[in-house]
Amino acid sequence: MVHDTPTGQPAPPAQSRGVRALVVEDDVPMATLIGHYLEREGYEVRLSHDGVAAVQAARGLDPDVVVLDLGLPGQDGIEVCRQLRTFSDAYVVMLTARADELDTLIGLSVGADDYMTKPFSPRELVARLRAMQRRPRPLDGSDAGPTFRRFGTLTIDPTGRDVWLEDETVPLTRTEFDVLAVLSARPRMAFSRRQLIDQVWGETWVGDEHLVDVHVGHLRRKLGDDAGAARFIRTVRGVGYRMGTGE
Incomplete structure (x- = not known):
């Protein structure tokens, strides 16, 4: 598991070609816990604890999935997601501390794929990410039919x-x-x-x-x-x- 460096610059990307996950959460123990669960599932994990560093880390890592807290120092999760969508098609799960429908809708409106409200089960988070990674799934069990x-x-x-x-x-x-x-x-x-x-x-x-x-x-x-x-x-x-x- 890789953390952002103290200067706020992202650490050099790992060389592994496994599924890459970026966890953006300013609560360091929570970020570490999520990271451990993901590593147990075989993800290559990078942790980031503020919004500006998270965007920099995403550019270097090119993550497959992003776990993104809504309330972040530097710039909030909404702005991070908005910037991510200018260069990344990673699956984004947004975390929010409030069961606030407006927060959720705003997060989805800037390109988040899913959301979870705190407190949540890390196991459920991993299950959702795994479901995302299984896409696309065959819809009818057959590859027959026109390409377009x-x-x-x-x-x-x-x-x-x-x-x-x-x-x-x-x-x-x-x-x-x-x-x-x-x-x-x-x-x-x-x-x-x-x-x-x-x-x-x-x-x-x-x-x-x-x-x-x-x-x-x-x-x-x-x-x-x-x-x-x-x-x-x-x-x-x-x-x-x-x-x-x-x-």
């Missing part, structure tokens, strides 16, 4: 994890792409929030299912989709969401 999925001017490449709208690349976070991939794999099916959570976050995920609505809202904004007259992601009243034809 087309919905009007929207094209999705599930293998390359690319999305184009009118020949322009659409930058999506990993979770946004995963939600779109699930919906587009079965365009005639109306998915409930719980079904989308099971497919994207994993069947053991527990929390506010409106997490799905936040990520769908991000997708619609990036796809230029009007929720009132959606072309790509349509609301099925009383059920959830399904893929539209793009027309």
Whole structure:
């Protein structure tokens, strides 16, 4: 486990090619505890204790997952996440000390994939990270079918994890792409929030299912989709969401 150096500069990246985790938490004993649990699961762990150093550490480490506390010295977790999303598609789990819906929504709005409210079980945190690392999962047990999925001017490449709208690349976070991939794999099916959570976050995920609505809202904004007259992601009243034809 590697800590930031006393000067605030990140320590040199480790040479291992294992799954890399960055834990950003100003409570040093809590950060160390989380780090130990992750190391036991085989992660290569870097610890950071303030926001500015965390962004520097992320640039050097190129983490696969980031555990990010909301309340940090230097700059808070919201700003750290916002900066991370300019150069990293790591899965981000945000930690908050309050069961405050606004905090959660703000965190998700800047690109966090999931959240946990303190106090939490480190075992549950590890389980959520493992579920993220298992993505993408096969949706129907078969690789048969066309490589590209087309919905009007929207094209999705599930293998390359690319999305184009009118020949322009659409930058999506990993979770946004995963939600779109699930919906587009079965365009005639109306998915409930719980079904989308099971497919994207994993069947053991527990929390506010409106997490799905936040990520769908991000997708619609990036796809230029009007929720009132959606072309790509349509609301099925009383059920959830399904893929539209793009027309």
